[in-house]
Amino acid sequence: MNRLPDRVQNRLILLGVAAVTLTGLWLTLNPSAFANLIILALNAAVPIALAATGEIINERGGLVNVGVEGVIIAGAFSAVYAAEQSGNPYGGLAGGVATGALIGGAFAYVATHGRGVQVIAGFGVNMIALGLVALLLLMIWTTPGFHLLTSDALRVPRLRTPWGGISWLVPVTLLVAALTHVCIDQTRFGSRLRAAGYNPFVTDAAGIDVYRLRILACTIGGALAGLAGAYLSLDYLGSVTKNVAQGRGFIALACLVFSGLDVFLAVGIALLFGLAEGLSLWLQNVPWAKEFVQRGGGFLFLTLPYVSVLVALLAFPRLETLSKAVGETYRRSE
Amino acid sequence: MAGGAADALIEMTGIVKRFGETLALAGVDFAVRKPEIVGLVGDNGAGKTTLIKVLTGIHRPDAGRIFHKGKAVDIPNPGAAHALGIETVHQRGATIPEMTIWENFFLGRELERRVGPFRWLDKRRMRAITLERTAELGIHLPTCERPIGTLSGGEQQAVVIGRAVHFGGELLLLDEPTSALSIRETNKVLRYVEKAKGDLGRSVVFITHIMRHIYPIADRFVVLWQGKKIADMEKGQLPIRELEELVIRGQLETLHTL
Numbered sequence: 001m002n003r004l005p006d007r008v009q010n011r012l013i014l015l016g017v018a019a020v021t022l023t024g025l026w027l028t029l030n031p032s033a034f035a036n037l038i039i040l041a042l043n044a045a046v047p048i049a050l051a052a053t054g055e056i057i058n059e060r061g062g063l064v065n066v067g068v069e070g071v072i073i074a075g076a077f078s079a080v081y082a083a084e085q086s087g088n089p090y091g092g093l094a095g096g097v098a099t100g101a102l103i104g105g106a107f108a109y110v111a112t113h114g115r116g117v118q119v120i121a122g123f124g125v126n127m128i129a130l131g132l133v134a135l136l137l138l139m140i141w142t143t144p145g146f147h148l149l150t151s152d153a154l155r156v157p158r159l160r161t162p163w164g165g166i167s168w169l170v171p172v173t174l175l176v177a178a179l180t181h182v183c184i185d186q187t188r189f190g191s192r193l194r195a196a197g198y199n200p201f202v203t204d205a206a207g208i209d210v211y212r213l214r215i216l217a218c219t220i221g222g223a224l225a226g227l228a229g230a231y232l233s234l235d236y237l238g239s240v241t242k243n244v245a246q247g248r249g250f251i252a253l254a255c256l257v258f259s260g261l262d263v264f265l266a267v268g269i270a271l272l273f274g275l276a277e278g279l280s281l282w283l284q285n286v287p288w289a290k291e292f293v294q295r296g297g298g299f300l301f302l303t304l305p306y307v308s309v310l311v312a313l314l315a316f317p318r319l320e321t322l323s324k325a326v327g328e329t330y331r332r333s334e
Numbered sequence: 335m336a337g338g339a340a341d342a343l344i345e346m347t348g349i350v351k352r353f354g355e356t357l358a359l360a361g362v363d364f365a366v367r368k369p370e371i372v373g374l375v376g377d378n379g380a381g382k383t384t385l386i387k388v389l390t391g392i393h394r395p396d397a398g399r400i401f402h403k404g405k406a407v408d409i410p411n412p413g414a415a416h417a418l419g420i421e422t423v424h425q426r427g428a429t430i431p432e433m434t435i436w437e438n439f440f441l442g443r444e445l446e447r448r449v450g451p452f453r454w455l456d457k458r459r460m461r462a463i464t465l466e467r468t469a470e471l472g473i474h475l476p477t478c479e480r481p482i483g484t485l486s487g488g489e490q491q492a493v494v495i496g497r498a499v500h501f502g503g504e505l506l507l508l509d510e511p512t513s514a515l516s517i518r519e520t521n522k523v524l525r526y527v528e529k530a531k532g533d534l535g536r537s538v539v540f541i542t543h544i545m546r547h548i549y550p551i552a553d554r555f556v557v558l559w560q561g562k563k564i565a566d567m568e569k570g571q572l573p574i575r576e577l578e579e580l581v582i583r584g585q586l587e588t589l590h591t592l
Contacts, residue, residue, distance in 0.1 A: 206442030207413035
């Protein structure tokens with residue numbers, strides 16, 4: 001019942017890990033290499049942080065969408081399609097967001113009115129997205145499994161710094177996270193959302209439409225995952241592949257495990273995973289590892305984000321603040 | 335017997351509810367006047383909770399009509415029951431233990447204040463009202479920022495009853511509010527119920543299968559037996575021993591009282 005100390009404890013662990021890692025890097029690297037690494041990390045953290053924030057909104061309301069990975073892939077694909085149709089990267093971002101919202105809403109409809117089992121529906125989203133995107137890539141652009149943006153003008157412009165380009169979605173992501181936190185804590189919507197997640201029966205009996213609330217939350221969560229996908233294809237990579245998310249949706253789910261659905265914790269952990277990814281990219285180009293990378297060690301470096309997730313799952317205590325009702329189908333008349 | 339439609343706050347007639355093959359309510363008539371405390375009693379599975387859930391919009395009845403102050407009404411969902419001034423304390427839990435006392439008090443009816451274009455929760459006012467209302471029922475909480483799950487069962491019931499009173503509920507439905515409580519806590523809850531009727535003029539339907547809890551405070555008893563109403567009597571006509579016999583056997587050996 002007393003969850004504050006747990007949360008504080010995890011925040012302290014997170015800060016400690018971040019402080020040790022960053023100090024270590026600061027001491028071993030020259031300042032400009034350090035700045036470059038931080039920018040890589042921030043750019044890499046955006047999709048994970050966005051998807052994790054979205055999933056927090058879902059789960060606060062009681063629905064667990066394990067299909068985030070699929071939503072990201074679908075968002076990435078439709079963002080590219082929309083960008084090429086509209087001839088403008090922002091049209092593409094909007095397309096990704098809309099697709100994510102649509103899938104999130106459809107998932108929520110199945111999980112509420114349709115009374116579907118959420119885990120199965122979520123896996124359904126993943127499978128449909130994987131299959132459909134691979135098929136559509138082939139149908140629309142006749143390339144198997146990938147498509148490069150036809151023009152650099154369709155790519156979201158980056159803010160230039162002496163140490164590399166930083167995406168303007170980095171501040172947007174942090175702002176979205178902060179807004180989500182405030183919204184959950186300080187508004188009527190947030191208060192009712194939490195109630196629906198903790199105990200849908202009591203919430204319903206209080207005259208609140210639990211299904212409507214859950215569908216709305218999942219639509220917002222899906223929109224954020226869609227934005228994460230659009231960012232990947234139109235900003236981070238400049239291309240879309242049939243497996244463009246590369247497990248980032250699952251990493252976002254991992255962020256939630258020890259966050260106790262606290263936005264700051266989840267985004268903080270997402271930033272650490274982003275740092276691991278930034279590090280894995282940065283290591284590809286350092287002089288002292290050149291020979292190792294040429295002999296195939298680069299692939300080993302690329303596993304760094306995933307290894308860091310496993311280590312984090314071991315290192316962080318899991319927060320048991322999720323109610324038993326989260327992930328369960330709610331029916332009024334039972 | 336039950337009062338006519340004219341002076342009844344709520345009147346239910348011929349309520350039927352089936353769950354698959356099971357007939358949970360076989361045409362039950364039930365009325366509540368104002369103000370009174372009705373003991374809705376019966377053994378487990380008699381249909382007490384089902385009847386209350388029909389009245390609060392959780393179950394739709396298969397047949398039967400509901401009148402509110404003599405007017406036919408439809409109660410399709412819990413929100414509609416709220417709008418009629420029906421406040422319920424459900425057996426399955428009326429509170430969310432993880433949320434604070436004031437959040438539970440105002441769940442679904444949160445107060446807001448405008449700051450520019452935004453509307454934020456007015457936490458200060460909600461906290462103040464929560465403390466005030468629970469104090470009226472004789473519970474003096476030092477703070478209402480704690481999760482409600484940290485309160486005792488009786489204190490939680492007090493918050494919920496205080497909530498029902500605050501939001502102008504004319505009819506309080508309490509489903510087994512004392513079955514999980516200690517003797518001292520039970521006595522407290524019974525006192526709140528008496529206050530809600532005596533000081534505040536509310537009607538209360540008190541569901542229980544423990545006769546010694548309800549007998550001292552109720553004005554009238556309605557006994558359900560396997561989905562049927564088998565008795566509806568003022569307390570004066572029904573000694574506690576006969577009430578218990580009705581609940582357990584579904585009939586009286588001593589026929590002269592019926």
